[in-house]
Amino acid sequence: MTAPHTLLTVDAHDRASVRRRDEAWLEQQWADPATRVLVVAGAQVRPRGGRIDWVRPDETPDGLRVLLGERDDRAWFALVTDRPDPDEPGWAGLRDLLPLLAGDAPESRADAPLLFHALGIAEWLAVTRFCPRDGTPLEPRAAGHELTCPRCGRTQFPRTDAAVIMLVTHGEPGADDELCLLGRQRVWPRGRFSTLAGFY
Ligand SMILES: [Zn+2]
Incomplete structure (x- = not known):
């Protein structure tokens, strides 16, 4: 059993923040079948076979593409959609996913930094909808890592909660x-x- 606090430092991905505004590079990665994507509905994912279910870009529904970064010579994204239909089984939030990550299999531990990054951004996107200055709906920028107000131009950044x-x-x-x-x-x-x- 791996202590949860070590999960975030083992095999962390390169967040590749300089790539977030490079639309041509982002499209190129999305077109590459080697790219892996995690579908996040609200802030929940649907594991398959007891594992985090990474899929190819062409297997995903419509949604917001969030660049998580690069690791193992490939790009990793989250595809963020609205909260899942409550009648649809199998969706799980962070607490329920922890047992999947804490096993001894190296591939389980490797999922943790990407999963926490994806869920953190997805939760922030789910609750940050309107400009605090003028109430205008915010628009995503920087591959999902910024939200900008089209009216006043003010930008919101992901929050860190102490x-x-x-x-x-x-x-x-x-x-x-x-x-x-x-x-x-x-x-x-x-x-x-x-x-x-x-x-x-
Ligand atoms: Zn505004």
Whole structure:
């Protein structure tokens, strides 16, 4: 089992931010069958066979193309669409996807930085719809990493939310009888516990 905090630093992709405005390069990558795409509906994805389901560009529905970056000599995108139909089974959010990433298979761990990047941008896009200055609907730019107001030109950037996470322990560190405090929310599935954490 890999600790979740290490998932983000193992095999991270090159975010290729200089490519985000290069429309010709973006089109070229999208036309390349080696490119891999993750379909994100709202901020949920649909795993297949217990794995994150990367597909070719020609297998995706219509939506916003978000460049995640480059890794292993290929480009990686998210294709962001509206929230899934609640009657459509199999869609899962970040918390439910963590068990897929925490296995020992190298390919599972390699998915984590790309998945977190995709879900972070998708969640931001889902909740950031209107210019805070004049209420005009925002338009995506920079391969999904900026939202610009067509009326006043003000640009919105992805947000970073400060959070804390801690492990409360009792007893001699590393001793066999050392204890730690875990919590759970009533709405969580049976058997899920977490260290204490929250936004601040
Ligand atoms: Zn505006």
